Amino acid sequence: MTAEAISGYFSSPFPRRGSVGVDVGGVSVGGDAPVVVQSMTNTDTADVDATVAQVAALHRAGSEIVRVTVDRDEAAAAVPRIRERLERLGHDVPLVGDFHYIGHKLLADHPACAEALAKYRINPGNVGFKEKRDRQFAAIVETAIRYDKPVRIGVNWGSLDQELLTRLMDENQANGSPLTAQEVTREAIVQSALLSAELAEEIGLPRSRIILSAKVSQVQDLVAVYTELAKRSDHALHLGLTEAGMGTKGIVASSAAMGILLQQGIGDTIRISLTPEPGGDRTREVRVAQELLQTMGFRQFVPVVAACPGCGRTTSTVFQELAQKIEADIRRNMPVWRGKYPGVEALQVAVMGCIVNGPGESKHADIGISLPGTGETPAAPVFIDGKKAATLRGPTIAADFEKMVADYIERRFGRGSTVDKEAAE
Numbered sequence: 001m002t003a004e005a006i007s008g009y010f011s012s013p014f015p016r017r018g019s020v021g022v023d024v025g026g027v028s029v030g031g032d033a034p035v036v037v038q039s040m041t042n043t044d045t046a047d048v049d050a051t052v053a054q055v056a057a058l059h060r061a062g063s064e065i066v067r068v069t070v071d072r073d074e075a076a077a078a079v080p081r082i083r084e085r086l087e088r089l090g091h092d093v094p095l096v097g098d099f100h101y102i103g104h105k106l107l108a109d110h111p112a113c114a115e116a117l118a119k120y121r122i123n124p125g126n127v128g129f130k131e132k133r134d135r136q137f138a139a140i141v142e143t144a145i146r147y148d149k150p151v152r153i154g155v156n157w158g159s160l161d162q163e164l165l166t167r168l169m170d171e172n173q174a175n176g177s178p179l180t181a182q183e184v185t186r187e188a189i190v191q192s193a194l195l196s197a198e199l200a201e202e203i204g205l206p207r208s209r210i211i212l213s214a215k216v217s218q219v220q221d222l223v224a225v226y227t228e229l230a231k232r233s234d235h236a237l238h239l240g241l242t243e244a245g246m247g248t249k250g251i252v253a254s255s256a257a258m259g260i261l262l263q264q265g266i267g268d269t270i271r272i273s274l275t276p277e278p279g280g281d282r283t284r285e286v287r288v289a290q291e292l293l294q295t296m297g298f299r300q301f302v303p304v305v306a307a308c309p310g311c312g313r314t315t316s317t318v319f320q321e322l323a324q325k326i327e328a329d330i331r332r333n334m335p336v337w338r339g340k341y342p343g344v345e346a347l348q349v350a351v352m353g354c355i356v357n358g359p360g361e362s363k364h365a366d367i368g369i370s371l372p373g374t375g376e377t378p379a380a381p382v383f384i385d386g387k388k389a390a391t392l393r394g395p396t397i398a399a400d401f402e403k404m405v406a407d408y409i410e411r412r413f414g415r416g417s418t419v420d421k422e423a424a425e
Contacts, residue, residue, distance in 0.1 A: 019236045019268055020207050022150050025094025025118025027064050029211060029269050030236030034299050035262065036269040037289045038065035038238075040098070042282060045082070046074035052085045054282060059086075059093040060335050061283035062290050062301055065269065067096040067121065070103070076110035083116040094118030096152070100126050100159075104139035114147050119211075121152045124196040125159035134199065141203045150209040151200065152238060155192045157185065157216045164188050164195075186221060189214045190228050197235060210235055211269070215242035219257040230266045239267040246275040255292050262296060287331075303330050303347035306365060313373040314353035322371070322398045323351040326405065341413035349405060350383075359383070367408045369401045384408060 021031025029036050039058045043050040045068045055066050070076050083095060097117040099106065104127075107114045120140060128136035144151045165188040172178045179187075193212045200210055212235045214225045222241055229237065241257045244250035254272045261267050272285040272292070290301040307323035308314070326349060337344050350365035352358030354373025362368025362383040369392070371380045380392040382404060392400050 019234055020210075022208055022211055022236045024065055024096075024150055024211075026092070027094055027118075029065075029238075033268070035267060035293055036064050037062060037286060037293070038067065038096075038269055038271050039063040039282070039286050039289075040067040040271065040273075041069070042276070044075070045069050046072070046078050048078050048081050048085065051078070051082050052089070055082070055086060055093065055095070056089055056091050057283055058286055059091045061286040062334075063093065063283075063286045065094045065096060065118070067098050070097040070099055070106055070113065070117075072102075073106065073109065076106045076113040079110075080112040080116040096121055099123075099140065103127065104136040104143075107140060107143045114143055114149070117149065119150045119152060120144055121154050122196075123154055123156060123159055124192050125156060125161045130163075137196070137199065138203050141200045141205050144209065145204050148209075150211060151205060152211040152213060153193055153196045153200065154213040154215065154238070155189050155196075156242060157189055157221075158242070160185070160188060161192050164192055182221070186225050186228070189216065189225050190232065193229060194233060197233070207235065211238050212236070213238040213240065215240055217241060217243040219253055222257040223260050226261050226266050227264070230264075236268040237266065238269045238271070240271040240273055242273055244273050244275070246277065250274045251288050254288070258292065259296060262293075262298065300345040302334050302345055303349055305330065306348065306350045306352075306361060306368075308353045308357065308361070310353055313356065313376075315374045316353075316371070318398065319351050319353035319371045322369075322401065325398070326351065326402065329402070337409075337413075340415075341409055344409060344413045347409065347413075351401075363387075366412075367405055369397075371397070 019030040021033060022029045027036060041051055041054045043054050045051050051068060058066050068079070070079065079095065079097065086093065095117055096119040097113070098121045100123055103120070103122065122137065122140055124137065127133060127140065141151060165185065168184050168188050172184050193214050197210050197212060201207060212229065212233065214229055216222050216225060219241070226237065226239065239258050239261060241254045244254045251274065258267065258270055270289055272288045274285045274288065276282055276284070293299045294301055305323055305327045307319065310320065348365040350362045350368030352361050352368065352370045355370065355376055358370030359381060362370050363386050367382070367384050369380050369382050372378050378393060380397050381388055382390045382392060382401060
């Protein structure tokens, strides 16, 4: 293999696909902007207290855009109050209104809602039916133009335009070499998005105010649909695997599908749609989205904690407990650290469990510790910036290392740090 081929093989991630940039309440989506993380509440939007609390939690976790359901008059009336309360609390996060069936009416009847939202989401499969469809779609687009709001045209295979699908199925049947029903459905999803975007532009909505999405629930369908959509459009694209499921299933399916697309430069904003356990933490979908982008090298959100998986050499749970505690501390402190320690999200910490790979892995991190494995000398070397800095011993190893991490963060990223002094010079 030539040097050029080797260089090309390892040039990952691929350059992002060029798309038209869209401003969503001050957050840039598409164009040269980094991939944006967004999420959606599952509270009743009419319950102002509950919705404000959940939006605030999602924003603190790192959601850069939050979508809320606007399904009836009470929800629409609550949106301006939610926006006002969030601003008072210091959460200047763009809110997106999710409209189905009667969005045109709600926006017309509640102008304060139309003004408070940063973006409207339209589903072309249920914005209206038969002769009402184009008229009601146009009404929402005209409202977006009036208030200078962007629109996400969000196709979903569960509510796909049945007239379009039936027409394509009939045309396919008449074809001498018909496609499969799955292939026709994929084409219908793509056409629904593109035709709706074309109609919105004809009405007067600029391309720089349109984002497209095409949600399906199977990995291969999502990859195929978005690959085709990217070939035939330069609109900003929102990625998400709908009905991904609960727990590890939802995480794996979403990561597999979006990882393939992001690696090809497709996608400008993402949501990991996880089904939460009853009473579960809604912010988990935000953390997973961040971790996907961070592990692929697209963005940095929080310091990385590397930890070995453990084996027969590491029967002690000390390294597991230490890694878990440091990760929890980082997540808890990041809302403050972002302002106090600029650049801290690039920090790499290693917590290793034995001498096999421990010292080497610790040297690769900014600060790392190699804890003693089963039968090893009860000593834990600590490496800082690739060099051995100390050897910890005794029952306070974990606490001592945590203090060293805190001191390192202050020294490297704090105001008046060496980095700051070099930047000033």
